[in-house]
Amino acid sequence: MDYLAIEEAAALGDASDFQRHVRMELIPRLVEAGRLQGNDVAGVPCVAWNDQLERFSRLGIERFVENQQGYSFVAVEAPIEAVAEALRDRAGVLEYRESVGTHPLQRDAGLAAAPDRRDVFLLRIRDTDWTVLVETVHWVQSSDMLMVLLMAAELSERLRTRAVAAWDDDFSGSYAVLCERGRKKRASVTEEDHLGYFGLFYELGISVPPCFIASDGGPARLLTADPSRVERADHAVLGLPDESRSGAPHVFYKLEAIGAALMGEIEDEGDFCARTVERLWRQVQAIRKAGP
Numbered sequence: 001m002d003y004l005a006i007e008e009a010a011a012l013g014d015a016s017d018f019q020r021h022v023r024m025e026l027i028p029r030l031v032e033a034g035r036l037q038g039n040d041v042a043g044v045p046c047v048a049w050n051d052q053l054e055r056f057s058r059l060g061i062e063r064f065v066e067n068q069q070g071y072s073f074v075a076v077e078a079p080i081e082a083v084a085e086a087l088r089d090r091a092g093v094l095e096y097r098e099s100v101g102t103h104p105l106q107r108d109a110g111l112a113a114a115p116d117r118r119d120v121f122l123l124r125i126r127d128t129d130w131t132v133l134v135e136t137v138h139w140v141q142s143s144d145m146l147m148v149l150l151m152a153a154e155l156s157e158r159l160r161t162r163a164v165a166a167w168d169d170d171f172s173g174s175y176a177v178l179c180e181r182g183r184k185k186r187a188s189v190t191e192e193d194h195l196g197y198f199g200l201f202y203e204l205g206i207s208v209p210p211c212f213i214a215s216d217g218g219p220a221r222l223l224t225a226d227p228s229r230v231e232r233a234d235h236a237v238l239g240l241p242d243e244s245r246s247g248a249p250h251v252f253y254k255l256e257a258i259g260a261a262l263m264g265e266i267e268d269e270g271d272f273c274a275r276t277v278e279r280l281w282r283q284v285q286a287i288r289k290a291g292p
Helices: 006-010 017-032 051-056 080-089 142-158 194-204 251-262 269-290
Strands: 003-005 038-041 044-048 071-076 093-097 117-125 131-137 162-168 174-180 183-189 211-214 221-224 230-239
Touching (some): 006 017, 017 044, 044 051, 071 142, 080 093, 080 117, 080 131, 117 211, 131 211, 142 174, 142 183, 142 269, 174 194, 174 269
Antiparallel strands (some): 038 044, 162 174, 174 183, 211 221
16 A cells, blocks of 8 residues: 655645645544554655545645635535525525536636625535535625524524534634534634644535635626536525624624623633624524524
8 A cells, every 4th residue: 555644645636835734734633533544654654545535635625715814604415406405495595596607716806795695606516525505705794604504504404414604704713513403513613723623624525615706796606716626506695684684894793702802701712712603503593493
């Protein structure tokens, strides 16, 4: 059996410098957990070049999140056809178009977001069995955090599967919340466990390629760095729930959090992150209980 040094294995799949550094830390953890096969070759820690490593090299979200000021998405462990049907039937989906295609990334692409709705794209991505719903790229508001968590709860329950809501607000780190059949099972936050956050997506077999949603005056379109990675892209317009609609700048949410910390209501970053997830989950439960 052939072996690669950890540094070589981390660079597979045209990995960026950021992704390579994450993988160099993550691979020993996966070897220890038995997910990858490791060995010392001439005193150098190595990993077996096999099907598991080949699959590992095609997973992860680092290329998607790299250099982003914020983002939000949902990954659902189900075929895109099932997720698309669930979205079409969902109250609050204002528009749905199947197989709209993708466009190359553009440096000057912009966006014009409405306060009460979002242009989102549902993706079937090569090399993963999870369908990904991308809501925002390079920006996020508190309403988007609530929306992706709500979608993860709803879709995991309807499709009797698992779903991950993930977001980053450029203030308190990146969050991932795993739901199973409508219930919150676990949460991972970069401020508490950097490797645990990125490792979750490798553990579950999720891949999200670099992309951007452009909506600068014309129809929304999905821009991708490598169109061959996206086998199908559907476009939908989601109405935000009344509880989350806000025309106020996202900075107000940050100021509120800073104020709570200064008043001594928050003990540390871990406490803040846990409270953030619980606050959003309570909102999700209230919205679902109220119905359409």
